[in-house]
Amino acid sequence: MTIKAPGDKDFNLDDSPLYNLNRTSATYTAEMAKALKAVGMDQTQWRVLGLLGDQNPSMVNELARKGVIKMSTLTRMLERMERDGLVTRKAWEQDKRNIQVFITDKGREALEVALSVNASVYKSAVEGLSEADLDQFMKVLKHMRENLNRGPHTPK
Template sequence: MDVFQSGNPGDTAFRVDRYPFYLLNRLVSRYNSIIDARLRAIGLDIPSWRVLMILGEESPRGAREIAQAAVINLSTMTRIIQRMTAAGLVTATPSREDARVTLVALAPAGEAQLAEARLATAPIYAHLIAGLKAEEFEQLIALLGRLHDNLEPLAP
């Protein structure tokens, strides 16, 4: 039997434990439930943590760019940014080049919260990748990228 058929939902040989999207969803769900508890203990939720982590890479960034990186729709991201602004974690200002673009930057309180979030989540990540060889990790990242790229032509 073709190894791919057992993961094909259109095939009678389909098995859920061979379906990559089930396995990915199961992994992300478990990971999120673990880090959610750690983040809530320091006053953060997962969407706010995503924003802090993205801004930790580069700040300021446009709200649309943050939404895309966080895989959250723009209207939801706008509400998240408004909450984070009210909490003093980020600042949001119109871009000088294009007033339609809202630039979001880490505020000092956001930088402190990001540092705390990194400490809270780093041990989970270390546990998650324990036992993986560097080349296995690189292969995993490459394969996930290829799967994503394969879907790109089908995206709306």
């Protein structure tokens, strides 16, 4: 199959890899939102806890960047998560203008629940795919992201 680009004659949206990537991402997000809601959590909390599970503590600006969360949204979420005992925040010793976020024991418990939810959705998403398929898919995604990061993408 020859992939046609938007604007090409005979372009078909359903055959567009980026359209399908976007639809798949939206479907994953919707399924995660439903599954997380069932355990009393939302997407932003899941992202924050997941990031802190990988790197604890983390700087607020890093959580925003890696979690693709607007700073205003993240600030409100961190206030709520701190109130709920999931995280603590404190000024960084080397530069008091930067805030570090720490996951608490209660936050780790919530993360474990979210990880089990994510594992279930993930297993459903990759059902029937081989390890080789997933390896190739990851290579393609990384390559496309590198291409897009080269920018700019304005018509000449």
